Amino acid sequence: MTEDQLRYFVTIVDTGSYIEAALELNIVQSSISKQIQALENELGIQLFNRQHRRIELTDEGKQLLPQARQLLEGFYRLKYMAQKLQPRYKNRITVISLPFIGYFGLYVPINQFKLKNPSFKINIIELEEPQLFRRLLSNSFDIALTYWHEQNLANSKNIFIPISTDEIVLAVNKDDSLAQLKHVTTEQLKNTPLMLMESYTCVANLCKTFFEEHSIVPNIIFRGRPETIFSCVQANQGAAALITRKQASSYLANNVVLIPITPNIPAILGAVINKHSQKNLKVKELVNMLIGRNIK
Known part of the structure; x- marks a missing residue:
């Protein structure tokens, strides 16, 4: 059992997929798969239920996850000390x-x-x-x-x-009907197809809290990295993106309009x-x- 194997295991759980885990860890997916298989062989149990399309922990995996997190934190603490x-x-x-x-x-x-x-x-x-x-x-x-x-x-x-202080804004293509608005209300957000960052991110959780506070059931059609959802807006894929102003401004796109949200979502x-x-x-x-x- 190695630190990498534990990190791969925990990261797959946190990100929800082998693909996202590979992107976060900056390694190829096949390496993660091999190391998880090696960990399962060593432990003598199966950690993930592979009969479903979504990543799901087995009962054994659920029981071992807290211990894996503790061991991983121990590795970090040991290195730091x-x-x-x-x-x-x-x-x-x-x-x-x-x-x-x-x-x-x-x-x-x-x-x-x-x-x-x-x-x-x-x-x-x-x-x-x-x-x-x-x-x-x-x-x-x-x-x-x-x-x-x-x-x-x-x-x-x-x-x-x-x-x-940053803020979360609505990024839309300049040809979108929303592009002429000076700000977007909560009612307008309810009817807008949205792209959002992955659910484990701070920005996504700030949006989730905002939705709950204003009784919004968002129509989220896609989740991805900020550069990905911003690129989809550039390509006019028919949806708006919730993204921080600082992130969006760094991409410098002439065909994307950033619209403030009222009330605002501070970051x-x-x-x-x-x-x-x-x-x-x-x-x-x-x-x-x-x-x-x-x-x-």
Whole structure:
């Protein structure tokens, strides 16, 4: 049993498919399949029910999943503790982040910190939501850059400090009938075919909360990565996409219109400071520089 095998197992469950797991882990699907088969052979049980088109855990898989998560968190924690024991670790800050640092210009303050503190190494690790929140649980980081997501952060002893406010908007093709609107109401959203990011993402969960608060049963016809749903809007596939303004603006499409939603759906970007790193003055300095960027 290896760390990779456990990570593959948990990621398949979190993403809902072998394909999405392969995309998140940046490996080929066949490698995941082989490693899961090897894990099942070693354990002597079947983890997934392969008689259904959707990924489903067997009863045995459901019972082992919590232990697999705990073991994986243990691997992360062990690696992190080993790093801290290295002679020069005191001059290192581990930053885990959703892959959006470029959207918010956060490399600027990070590089400014490096110039001001040349003896420090900033270890930046970009992760998708399931991986990032697993790292949060294991406390194997100093700073985590993520959108506020109550389910994963509200009960944490780590500190969440807002850095910048984004918003979720409706992206439509310029030829769509909605493109002339100055804003979109909740009633209009009810009747609009929508494309949305995968259900495990912060953005999707913010939208889900919004739908529930306004009694909306959304007509979601497709889920995918932000670049995928945005490309579908560009190609005028007959549906609108819910996406953050910062993400959408980074794709620079002349034939896509971004429409605000009323009431708005804020997406608060912030820095989660590990409870064990809160007294580290250099961690505080870096966070203050990120806040000082004051990006709108």
